[in-house]
Amino acid sequence: MSxxxxxxxxxxRVEELETVVIRFAGDSGDxxxxxxxxxxxTTAIVGNDLVTLPDFPAEIRAPAGTLxxxxxxxxxxxxxxIRTPGDAPGVLVAMNPAxxxxxxxxxxxxxxxxxxxxxxxxxNLNKAGYKSNPLHDGSLAGYRLFEIPLTSxxxxxxxxxxLGARQATRCKNFFALGLVFWLYERPVEHTEKWIxxxxxxxxxxxxxxxxxxxxxxxxxxxxxxFTTHYRVTKAKxxxxxxxxxxxxxxxxxxxxxxxxxxxxxxxxxxxxxxPASDILHELSRYKNFGVRTFQAxxxxxxxxxxxxxxxxxxxxLTGTSGPGVALKSEAIGLAVMTELPLVIVNVQRGGPSTGLxxxxxxADLFQAVFGRNSECPAAVVAPATPAECFTFAIExxxxxxxxxxxxxxxxxxxxxxxxxxxxxxxxxxxxxIDVHFATDKATFxxxxxxxxxxxxxxxxxxxxxxxxxxxxxEKEDVTGNVSYDPINHDKMVHLRAQKIxxxxxxxxELEVFGKDSGRVLVLGWGSTHGSIxxxxxxxxxxxxPVSSAHLRYLNPFPRNLGEVLSRFEKVVIPExxxxxxxxxxxxxxxxxxxxxxxxxGKPFKVAEITDKVEELLRGERHATN
Amino acid sequence: MPQTDSTGAGLLxxxxxxRQDFVSDQTVRWCPGCGDYSILAQxxxxxxxxxxxxxxxxxxxxxxxxxxxPYYMNTYGFHSIHGRAATLATGLKTSRPELSVWVVTGDGDxxxxxxxxxxxxxxxxxxxNILLFNNRIYGLTKGQYSPTSEMGKKTKSSPFGTAxxxxxxxxxxxxxxxxxxxxxxxxxxxxxSKTIERxxxxxxxxFVEIYQNCNIFNDGAFEEFTNREVRSDRMxxxxxGHPMVFGKNHDKGIRLNGLEPEVVTLGQGGITEKDLLIHxxxxxxxxxxxxxxxMDNPEFPVxxxxxxxxxxxxxxxVIEKQERDLTARLGSGNLEKLIRGSETWTVS
Numbered sequence: 001m002s003x004x005x006x007x008x009x010x011x012x013r014v015e016e017l018e019t020v021v022i023r024f025a026g027d028s029g030d031x032x033x034x035x036x037x038x039x040x041x042t043t044a045i046v047g048n049d050l051v052t053l054p055d056f057p058a059e060i061r062a063p064a065g066t067l068x069x070x071x072x073x074x075x076x077x078x079x080x081x082i083r084t085p086g087d088a089p090g091v092l093v094a095m096n097p098a099x100x101x102x103x104x105x106x107x108x109x110x111x112x113x114x115x116x117x118x119x120x121x122x123x124n125l126n127k128a129g130y131k132s133n134p135l136h137d138g139s140l141a142g143y144r145l146f147e148i149p150l151t152s153x154x155x156x157x158x159x160x161x162x163l164g165a166r167q168a169t170r171c172k173n174f175f176a177l178g179l180v181f182w183l184y185e186r187p188v189e190h191t192e193k194w195i196x197x198x199x200x201x202x203x204x205x206x207x208x209x210x211x212x213x214x215x216x217x218x219x220x221x222x223x224x225x226f227t228t229h230y231r232v233t234k235a236k237x238x239x240x241x242x243x244x245x246x247x248x249x250x251x252x253x254x255x256x257x258x259x260x261x262x263x264x265x266x267x268x269x270x271x272x273x274x275p276a277s278d279i280l281h282e283l284s285r286y287k288n289f290g291v292r293t294f295q296a297x298x299x300x301x302x303x304x305x306x307x308x309x310x311x312x313x314x315x316x317l318t319g320t321s322g323p324g325v326a327l328k329s330e331a332i333g334l335a336v337m338t339e340l341p342l343v344i345v346n347v348q349r350g351g352p353s354t355g356l357x358x359x360x361x362x363a364d365l366f367q368a369v370f371g372r373n374s375e376c377p378a379a380v381v382a383p384a385t386p387a388e389c390f391t392f393a394i395e396x397x398x399x400x401x402x403x404x405x406x407x408x409x410x411x412x413x414x415x416x417x418x419x420x421x422x423x424x425x426x427x428x429x430x431x432x433i434d435v436h437f438a439t440d441k442a443t444f445x446x447x448x449x450x451x452x453x454x455x456x457x458x459x460x461x462x463x464x465x466x467x468x469x470x471x472x473x474e475k476e477d478v479t480g481n482v483s484y485d486p487i488n489h490d491k492m493v494h495l496r497a498q499k500i501x502x503x504x505x506x507x508x509e510l511e512v513f514g515k516d517s518g519r520v521l522v523l524g525w526g527s528t529h530g531s532i533x534x535x536x537x538x539x540x541x542x543x544x545p546v547s548s549a550h551l552r553y554l555n556p557f558p559r560n561l562g563e564v565l566s567r568f569e570k571v572v573i574p575e576x577x578x579x580x581x582x583x584x585x586x587x588x589x590x591x592x593x594x595x596x597x598x599x600x601g602k603p604f605k606v607a608e609i610t611d612k613v614e615e616l617l618r619g620e621r622h623a624t625n
Numbered sequence: 626m627p628q629t630d631s632t633g634a635g636l637l638x639x640x641x642x643x644r645q646d647f648v649s650d651q652t653v654r655w656c657p658g659c660g661d662y663s664i665l666a667q668x669x670x671x672x673x674x675x676x677x678x679x680x681x682x683x684x685x686x687x688x689x690x691x692x693x694x695p696y697y698m699n700t701y702g703f704h705s706i707h708g709r710a711a712t713l714a715t716g717l718k719t720s721r722p723e724l725s726v727w728v729v730t731g732d733g734d735x736x737x738x739x740x741x742x743x744x745x746x747x748x749x750x751x752x753x754n755i756l757l758f759n760n761r762i763y764g765l766t767k768g769q770y771s772p773t774s775e776m777g778k779k780t781k782s783s784p785f786g787t788a789x790x791x792x793x794x795x796x797x798x799x800x801x802x803x804x805x806x807x808x809x810x811x812x813x814x815x816x817x818s819k820t821i822e823r824x825x826x827x828x829x830x831x832f833v834e835i836y837q838n839c840n841i842f843n844d845g846a847f848e849e850f851t852n853r854e855v856r857s858d859r860m861x862x863x864x865x866g867h868p869m870v871f872g873k874n875h876d877k878g879i880r881l882n883g884l885e886p887e888v889v890t891l892g893q894g895g896i897t898e899k900d901l902l903i904h905x906x907x908x909x910x911x912x913x914x915x916x917x918x919x920m921d922n923p924e925f926p927v928x929x930x931x932x933x934x935x936x937x938x939x940x941x942x943v944i945e946k947q948e949r950d951l952t953a954r955l956g957s958g959n960l961e962k963l964i965r966g967s968e969t970w971t972v973s
Contacts, residue, residue, distance in 0.1 A: 041968065241971050269716060287944075289958030292720055294719060307713055334705060461682075461721065462723070463680055469704065470702070471696075
């Protein structure tokens with residue numbers, strides 16, 4: 001039995017495509033995240049550019065077959081450089097009626113629709129709220145429908161087995177994966193190896209999954225159900241060695257890199273929370289890098305321990321999502337007052353309260369910049385892509401140490417779980433992180449500041465002669481003794497503010513993508529980068545006077561932001577919130593920025609941004625006509 | 626014995642320190658007559674005897690009168706936020722196991738707002754010392770009831786008496802799997818310094834409840850049994866391996882009747898010391914410690930001393946061992962390999 005992608009059935013036509021968007025959708029127990037990530041791994045290895053968008057419910061296993069239980073994984077892959085997971089899938093694999101119902105409206109008109117006919121039972125149709133079977137009532141006429149009895153074909157391919165019926169049925173995601181591998185000319189070897197290693201202690205499960213995978217591949221190849229299969233050639237990416245990486249992976253190894261560069265141990269205090277827990281899982285494996293992880297009893301303990309570790313000279317790090325940051329705010333204030341280095345990761349999710357735990361949102365910007373009692377400034381950085389999480393993990397600690405301050409690292413659910421190819425940086429190209437501990441008894445004062453950075457010295461326990469006390473009470477300038485003096489308090493509030501504001505001189509200026517001036521500037525921050533850049537590229541290709549700029553530093557802003565804004569007639573700010581950056585920009589620069597806001601737990605589609613900008617351009621033309 | 630300075634600066638001969646070396650330059654701002662003065666004096670007094678270089682000692686506190694403690698110790702100190710001292714101490718000790726870390730907390734800080742952290746800190750058993758000053762009142766906020774205030778107590782926030790059953794710190798510590806549980810009192814400096822010294826030598830988290838008088842908002846809270854006149858009749862000084870005898874004339878004792886303790890008089894009805902409970906701090910199960918913790922005035926003498934002391938691996942030791950084992954197996958972390966991950970492809 002041939003498993004080589006190179007051996008094609010003679011009857012299938014090959015059609016070359018530039019970009020394909022596939023969505024795998026099924027019950028949360030159907031293994032759709034696994035299917036999607038296996039497809040993404042292989043797609044990365046064959047050299048396409050790719051962006052993924054996993055989308056899963058908060059419930060681990062909602063009742064089988066129901067709408068809330070549907071889990072999806074979208075991947076866009078291309079022979080070109082791409083930045084978004086695609087506005088709409090061209091291919092939908094629906095493992096049951098509920099998956100069809102919740103995803104069909106996104107599928108391109110005329111798109112490929114692959115369904116498991118075995119799952120379209122009266123019971124499942126009823127659970128999904130279908131009055132009639134969509135496979136038979138003509139409602140799918142606008143799509144290229146492939147009706148395949150995936151479940152029964154899977155069971156047949158496995159044959160005699162000691163596995164129970166339920167376990168054998170669960171192999172059907174590999175059958176579907178094999179089928180799609182053939183359809184897009186991907187080799188099965190990577191997944192074969194993965195199955196072998198994953199189930200090395202369970203030979204029968206490994207055999208059954210392998211059989212299903214190959215059967216799916218061969219089914220597509222040998223039956224005449226698919227007359228065409230598709231080729232997406234290698235992307236022309238910049239030369240270098242690449243790997244696939246998700247935002248959370250990049251965040252975790254970025255912090256390990258920061259600690260290695262600083263030659264200090266990393267201490268990660270965290271309490272499990274979606275979508276940040278993967279960072280804890282990942283870091284807890286790296287003990288041989290001097291990484292100490294602490295699963296705390298709650299969010300407050302997690303940050304308290306990180307502050308304690310920082311006080312002792314480690315790189316104190318805590319990670320969570322918005323609800324966790326809410327609990328940590330008092331302790332962040334303590335780190336601001338005691339002026340200790342600390343990084344707080346917030347993998348943002350839909351809110352308020354418990355909100356939409358597995359969905360993405362950018363609505364914690366105010367929380368990061370302002371969300372504490374009194375005047376309590378902290379630096380805020382926000383990576384724009386999954387791979388940038390690596391760079392900004394290092395940057396966050398560079399700033400935290402240099403300025404002796406807490407630094408927020410704002411990621412989000414989309415960056416955290418989304419994957420893309422990452423050109424692996426050379427160690428020599430990584431920035432330096434210098435750590436200086438105070439040791440000189442003669443000159444030491446706990447709050448004597450570096451004149452340039454305004455940072456106080458980092459004096460760690462164990463240093464003879466530097467015994468001193470720090471704490472949350474207001475400090476006297478220079479000595480650090482407790483002080484209730486009004487003039488001193490006023491001075492210290494200003495000093496803390498100036499210290500953070502001064503970081504603007506130590507970060508890059510904001511770059512403009514496109515022309516330096518024009519009608520419209522699209523200003524973004526965080527994970528909207530892919531959609532914004534793609535939208536602006538498309539508009540520029542049409543000759544529109546549109547540029548974009550993307551903020552990676554939210555506090556302080558890059559020093560040239562005001563000047564950049566002033567060069568454009570209109571500024572539009574797309575955000576997955578109700579306009580938080582917009583309010584900050586309007587307040588700071590008195591610019592009448594326009595919002596494009598969406599809070600649906602999903603990233604922007606490119607078309608949503610192009611539509612808005614085109615509307616503005618049209619409006620402008622009408623106005624000037 | 627020469628010690629390596631943790632900053633790597635070189636070998637230091639620890640100087641002979643005195644109590645005065647541990648007195649900071651800050652004016653002590655507790656109310657005159659506060660029990661905290663006595664505790665501070667005893668801690669400063671025993672510090673030189675511990676043989677720990679001063680720079681390796683850190684006092685961490687939360688918020689409350691007791692939590693001002695670190696300012697008055699000429700060691701490293703961290704006055705943190707309400708209830709969270711144990712969390713800072715956990716991070717500090719985990720990343721710097723060579724330090725001697727002390728948590729100073731109170732009945733509000735440690736058992737109310739910080740109760741959760743106290744529980745988890747105790748069960749993790751880091752090698753740190755926790756001193757809980759129990760004055761059964763909120764002093765710094767001027768006189769509200771605390772989680773250890775007796776039921777029905779009238780305070781500023783409970784003008785008609787509290788409606789809450791108080792919590793017993795020793796019971797909490799035992800239930801939290803603490804490995805060292807003790808109680809002492811501000812008005813018995815000899816016992817206090819001995820108890821703190823023992824706590825500091827315990828490997829693992831040591832928990833010491835210290836009865837402390839707040840002469841402003843809850844004066845005489847413990848007077849009924851700590852008063853010198855009646856102390857020997859109303860308190861039981863626990864001594865490991867000894868029968869539980871108390872009383873001015875050493876004529877009273879504690880006997881077990883079924884599962885209940887009872888006060889008996891030696892010589893009456895033929896009772897001898899042989900009939901009395903023998904204190905065993907090291908009993909593998911904390912059953913006896915718990916039984917003692919429930920004994921309270923006026924029915925019983927109030928026990929002080931070490932209730933329970935057992936050995937169990939410390940959190941930071943286990944973490945360090947995992948680190949050593951993994952490093953032995955995989956070698957020191959290689960950043961380049963980590964960044965490359967398991968699968969790569971090359972674009973030329």
